Amino acid sequence: xxxxxxxxxxxxxxxxxxxxxxxxxxxxxxxxxxxxxxxxxxxxxxxxxxxxxxxxxxxxxxxxxxxxxxxxxxxxxxxxxxxxxxxxxxxxxxxxxxxxxxxxxxxxxxxxxx
Amino acid sequence: xxxxxxxxxxxxxxxxxxxxxxxxxxxxxxxxxxxxxxxxxxxxxxxxxxxxxxxxxxxxxxxxxxxxxxxxxxxxxxxxxxxxxxxxxxxxxxxxxxxxxxxxxxxxxxxx
Numbered sequence: 327x328x329x330x331x332x333x334x335x336x337x338x339x340x341x342x343x344x345x346x347x348x349x350x351x352x353x354x355x356x357x358x359x360x361x362x363x364x365x366x367x368x369x370x371x372x373x374x375x376x377x378x379x380x381x382x383x384x385x386x387x388x389x390x391x392x393x394x395x396x397x398x399x400x401x402x403x404x405x406x407x408x409x410x411x412x413x414x415x416x417x418x419x420x421x422x423x424x425x426x427x428x429x430x431x432x433x434x435x436x437x438x439x440x
Numbered sequence: 441x442x443x444x445x446x447x448x449x450x451x452x453x454x455x456x457x458x459x460x461x462x463x464x465x466x467x468x469x470x471x472x473x474x475x476x477x478x479x480x481x482x483x484x485x486x487x488x489x490x491x492x493x494x495x496x497x498x499x500x501x502x503x504x505x506x507x508x509x510x511x512x513x514x515x516x517x518x519x520x521x522x523x524x525x526x527x528x529x530x531x532x533x534x535x536x537x538x539x540x541x542x543x544x545x546x547x548x549x550x551x552x
Contacts, residue, residue, distance in 0.1 A: 330483070368527075368541070368542035368543055368544065368545075369484070414481065416483050416484070418484075418540075425472075425489070425491070426472045426491070428474075428486055428489065429486065429540055430486060431483035431484045431485070431486075432483050433483050434481070434483050436481075
């Protein structure tokens with residue numbers, strides 16, 4: 327049981343390049359999330375998916391697109407990377423039980439846009 | 441979601457209990473108290489959560505005051521590996537469409 331996995335761990339892009347960040351979870355969770363964390367700051371929600379086939383914008387969605395490929399996988403795409411998107415990206419998944427929802431996070435992808 | 445207030449930093453001696461406070465005076469009746477921690481640029485790690493009763497698991501204990509306006513996370517025997525930023529989050533837990541709003545947290549340093 328690997329939990330939440332993310333690829334790649336590190337990436338360097340030039341301004342204008344595109345890339346897709348991959349996330350997968352093996353906990354059979356319905357909901358998945360993409361956050362970004364800038365240096366010295368808390369996490370901010372980019373997009374989330376409450377269930378397979380649905381996605382919704384979070385606090386900072388501009389410049390990103392997402393795909394909930396199936397229940398396990400939730401990808402984040404940068405179509406034209408900008409230096410302002412330099413950040414650490416975390417994927418999370420969650421399950422809603424009787425005692426409330428708990429989110430579990432992946433190890434993160436460190437992205438540098440030059 | 442209710443706002444939380446935590447001290448920016450705390451120190452604790454290795455082997456001693458670490459008690460991390462959190463104030464959430466505007467908490468609503470249906471909001472849970474969650475604790476996460478983040479160890480140096482790793483992904484946030486879930487620790488514990490509760491509604492009104494005290495909770496304990498293999499990592500920590502959560503003490504919530506009777507009026508629910510504050511809580512304390514207790515790491516019973518802190519180790520150097522517990523050095524991290526600890527986040528107290530208060531949120532409605534019935535709806536799994538909500539994100540976790542991480543504030544500044546408390547930077548706990550465990551010293552030898």
